[in-house]
Amino acid sequence: MRINNNAMALNTYGNLTRAGESQAKSMEKLSSGLRINKAGDDAAGLAISEKMRGQIRGLGQASRNAQDGISMIQTAEGALSETHSILQRMRELVVQSNNDTNTTADKTSIQEELTQLAGEVDGIAGRTEFNGKNLLQGTVGLKLDAADNGTLDGGALTGYTVDVSQATAGKTYTFAHTNDTAVVSLSDGTTSQNITLSLAAGAYAAGEVLDFDKLGVKITLGSAGTFGSDGGAEFLLAGKTLITEEDAALAGKASIQIGANSGQTLDITIGDMRATALGSTAAPAFALNGVNVTTQTFTDNLAVIDQAMTDVSNERSKLGAYQNRLEHTINNLNTSGENLTAAESRIRDVDMAKEMMTMTKNNILQQAAQAMLAQANQAPQGVLQLLR
Known part of the structure; x- marks a missing residue:
């Protein structure tokens, strides 16, 4: 002993x-409801759980982003609904004006209302905003990255950005109009410089440099061609293609982040819904703001208004399609979030019993x-x- x-x-x-x-x-786990309170409890489980938590929060924010996108679409679509009503009234007035029972004074009065209605179409386009961004002037999301296809309107390019350092082979850009000077901002990620690109009508030889070399990026001609009223000349931007096209429209783009990871976006474009743009593709050489029952023919006026109504209808249909897609996106994001939350709970949460x-x-x-x-x-x- x-x-x-x-x-x-x-x-x-x-x-x-x-x-x-x-x-x-056990008391720590029961009081917190968590099986893993510190890395020592389950190092691998903690790492997996934290990744899942990041994904869950990303899915939740993506769902809110999509809801914001729907709100923006509803704002634009609601405004276009009123534009449609105005166009219906304008068509009614044009039809009324074609009656020979009307005097010159009557047609003048009708034209006065048409002018005011066309002005209100512009007013709606100018006043329709979401979070300070105009929606109906073709300027939604006016950042054009070099990794995307897009159109650069030479008449309205100042201040818009092309990120040359992120250019992707095979992507196409369009400079519209002839004899215009376009100011483009080049960026290599740290420094930004403006270049002035003059696209005068005429012939160009292959390999010709277009008068500037900024941030190590040159715009040269990839092949011989003529830049004129028919467009069609091809240029190279540091090995990336630019193609000219006459009268190409500038369509703004809003990118909605609809996923928890990079590359999961939905690009929303809303066309120019001003009176200067609506109906401009009709046979007559004027747009909605040019409708005039005293100077234009009944057929031309009617064609422009009908085309304007088609333009608005197409835009509303497109917005409706965007909204339906986003609604399904939200449902999927919520379902994914629920399933991922359940999976994370099985790893992180404690079985109380x-x-x-x-x-x-x-x-x-x-x-x-x-x-x-x-x-x-x-x-x-x-x-x-x-x-x-």
Whole structure:
């Protein structure tokens, strides 16, 4: 028998300590509801869980982005609904004006209303905004990246950006109009410089440099060609294609982030819905703002208004398609978020019933160890009997 070291007491004390530590961990998990409270609880599980949490929050924000996109679309579509009503009234007035029972004064009065209505079409286009951004002037999202296809209107290019350093082979750009000067901002990611590109009508030789070299980027002709009223000349932008095209329209683009990761976007384009643009593709050489019952023929006026109505109808149909897509996108994002949340919960959250069972076991073990420690401490006292 030994009294300097009580092996039974030491062993029992170790069991008591371990039971106490296990009980403390169980209480931590039960009080937080989490199985993983720190990296030491499950290093791999924590890493996976944090990635999932980032994805879950990204999906939630993407859903809110899509909802904002729907709100923007509804704002534009609501305004175009009123534009449609105006066009219906304008058509009614044009039909009324073609009646020979009208005097010159009558037609003048009709024209006055037509002028005001066309002005209101412009007013609607000018006043329709979402979060400070105009929606109906063809200027939604006017950043044109060099990795995308797009059209650069030489008459309205100042201040718009082409990120040359991000250019992708095979992508196409269009400079519209002849004899225009376009100011383009070049950026290599750290420095921005403006270039002035003059596209005068005439013939160009292959390999000709167009008068500038900014940030190490040159615009040269890839092949011989003539830039004129028919367009069609081909240019190279640091090896990337630019193609001219007469009368190409500038369509603004709004990019909606509809996913939790890069590249998951929906580009929304809304055309120019001003009176100067509506109906301009009809046979007569004027747009909606040129409708005049005193100077234009009935056939031409009617053709322009009908084309304007078609333009608005097409735009509203496109917006409706965008909205339907975004609604399905939101449903999918919400479903993905729910499923990912459930998966993350299985990794991170504690099973309360199981952990309560574990804590109860550890509590019993701790009490048993305390009782046995008391017994183990009494064992050396038997030596005293030998010393009497």
